[in-house]
Amino acid sequence: MPRDTLTGSRIRERRTILGLKQADLARQAGISASYLNLIEHNRRRIGGKLLLDIAQVLGVEPSMLTEGAEAALIATLREAASASRSSTAELDRADEFAGRFPGWARLLAEARGRVEMLERSVETLSDRLAHDPHLAETLHEMLSTVTAIRSAASILAEPGEIDPDWQRRFHRNIYEDSARLAQSSRALVSYLDSEGRGATESVTPLEEMTAVFAAAGYHFPALEAGQPPEEVAAGLGRDLSDSARALLRRALRRQAADAAALPLPVLLEAVAQLGADPLALARRFDSDPARMMRRLAALPADAPCGPVGLAICDASGALTFGKPLPDFPIPRFGADCPLWPLFPALSRPMAVLARRLRFAGRQGSVVQAYAVAQPAALPEPNRDPILEAHMMIAPAAAPAGGEPAEEVGVTCRICARLGCPARREPSLLGDARQQEF
């Protein structure tokens, strides 16, 4: 039922909330109770002065009765229904539902928002649990050590004599294992402490380096102003490990070279005209597409093209840099979705792949991705080039010609895509079909 034909339902809803009898409202509005009954059941249209009178009696703006629940609420209800594959909700009656039961509709919309928020938390935590080798290995080590200690201690605690040799061996084992346990416990606490300090805290050199970029918003004004990258790295990398400092120096050197080749003022001017289109911009500046992608991802947060994300991987497919977008997370440990164009780009060097991508199981959030693989170093005689692939991502504009978006995921364990030919492992998400290969 269309929204504007539900005015009667809203009148009845509002009257009931106020505890007003149909006869009282009818009398105050100057109409018969039977006529009001027809209106309230949406069998008579209402408008003009009568609508104004009834709205006045009910103490609401007339638009509250004619427009009913906000469009956003209805949109959320539709989104909630369409997000569930098994839903039998009457999508075409979302307006009616929101109009007749606004409290329930708001509750459902809030629940939907909460589910979405929790799903994101689950994604983040699952990604950590599923792909955090340090955590998994430490816990396995601790459980194995505890098992050995428990077994040896039980043997020693049993009544009866034990051969002195065996006794010495078990004492020694318990001593060694308890030392191992203490060490791994300390390592785990230290690791979890560092995790607890914030999402940008990290343990691998790559993560440490990426955390510096994230804290800076991936934009370094000092580099744009021509300050030597070594100086910038020295200032930012004081608390990093040696390996992370080396990675940071290398990354900042590259960013400084990019900035020198494509100075910020002229780039911002071009971006204002052409948007975040790395190919159009590369043509404008006679630059290579990968450099342009890096440059776009290094623009300040208020750049006219909006946010730009970036993933870089080496020829083995291992991620070497990741700048996520709010709607396009990038796993910390590189077990990414093989359907990202980043990876097929490696098999088609120098070809720029352009794709519209959408995360399976999520509404909206379509991104435009461009990917290209280029040699990472200067050529050498009779040596195959060592490739590096870049993938730039930016929120997609509305599809002009109805171009469909390809369903991708973050990583298989938390991906909702059904029948995916690239699935590595079953999904943790509930649908049994996601377990299939």
Added chain:
Amino acid sequence: MSKHVLLIEDEPNIIEAISFILSREGLKVETHSDGTTANARLRGARPDLVILDVMLPGKSGYDILRDLRAEAGLADLPVLMLTARGQTRDREMAERAGVSAFMTKPFSNSEMLDTVRALMDGALNGDA
């Protein structure tokens, strides 16, 4: 003749403790700590019971068990699986692979021993 147990586990001190407990029961315990060569050893040794860790260097306990069940002569061999991962899906994976009993680390000696005895007597076929 004493019964023969093949213990496939990579943690030396767990090997030592289990070996001691089972030897004391009169069982002959042979140990093996590498996943990649475990199946060859199984075919050669023909044990009465296998105690199998899940996380092994080279090849997982699940893979070893699946390979073992695929062999006609070893399809009915009792296998007790030990793992630090005790979640439902780990148990299900072990069951699908054909485990006879499944124990989560850390286990008690008596619990392990009871399970071994039950498997030897053919009285157990499922979870410990």
